[in-house]
Amino acid sequence: MSIDLDGLFQALAPLVDGVPMKDQAVGGAFRRLMSTLMNFDYVVVFAYRGKERPIDLYSTFDAKDHVLFVSLYQAGPYLLDPFYHAACAPKPGVWRMRELAPDRFFSSEYYRTYYVQTGLAEEIGFFVPISGEITVVLSLMRREATGTFSAAEFALLRRAEPLVAALVRHHWADLGRRFDAALAKTGRGRRKATHPPADGVWQHLNLTEREAAIIELVLQGHSSESIGLKLGISTGTVKVHRRNVYRKLGISSQTQLLSLYLRNLGQ
Structure with missing residues (x-):
């Protein structure tokens, strides 16, 4: 053109x-x-x-x-x-x-x-x-x-x-x-707004701060290797945390993880 x-x-x-x-x-x-x-x-x-x-x-x-x-x-x-x-x-x-x-x-x-x-x-x-x-x-x-x-x-x-x-x-x-x-319409101030809806999901699902950080990167599309580089931990440690999260949430796939994530947004 x-x-x-x-x-x-x-x-x-x-x-x-x-x-x-x-x-x-x-x-x-x-x-x-x-x-x-x-x-x-x-x-x-x-x-x-x-x-x-x-x-x-x-x-x-x-x-x-x-x-x-x-x-x-x-x-x-x-x-x-x-x-x-x-x-x-x-x-x-x-x-x-x-x-x-x-x-x-x-x-x-x-x-x-x-x-x-x-x-x-x-x-x-x-x-x-x-x-x-x-x-x-x-x-x-x-x-x-x-x-x-x-x-x-x-x-x-x-x-x-x-x-x-x-x-x-x-x-x-x-x-x-x-x-x-x-923000005023929602009744939330700037301090509360620094925490996105996802933070509430992780708290509701009882994930630790490290587990939440890893699983959010998983959902964004990062591999275990990429997550390890971003967080300064080994790939093996990332995989251990992922397995622990899946066991804690009673799920076995990323499909179930995303469904759980979206269902709990805003709670």
Whole structure:
């Protein structure tokens, strides 16, 4: 696909005057800007602040897909998403999902049970930190029928990153207040919000801190070797902890582990 210069200039026009826009207008401007460069199937924009529930700022899904990609995601699966963990790091720039995913992500139960339902061939995200603790992630998605992004397309997205970052920082600079308002509605303060729903799951299931850390990395898609490197322990020790957790919970598979995890989120 060649660059649509006329469309590009039209997409840039409303951004020049600098008047702050609402979420739909900002997201729409991003979508139009990207569509002048290449084809894609979906756009979704989330804001992340630490371990809090992400705010959905914009998406192009129909009602059915919105439930899967947004509503269900916000209910808990985001805690296992490589994009969520990259946003918390943070890792500014443009990233392919497969660059951020743990070594066993694409064979993990989370991927097979949840992510595969999206029918995506690839997801690429612009990661834009707007404060010391808030990152906005603007995702471009392609379904299997469309195929993955080429190396040339990815390079073009990286060249567009400074413009996208400026757009986000200008129009979504006040997200801290919105996160605070969302917390106020739930009756939770910032101190409680530093503990994600997953923490409650581990406490409810009576796991030790080390067991919880290991089993959460398992659910994210890390191999025993990867977990050992992250936690500074041997692969054998990781495997012993995994066996102990499975015995303690009365389960024998990662499928049962994920089911238990999702069922207990928020308790």
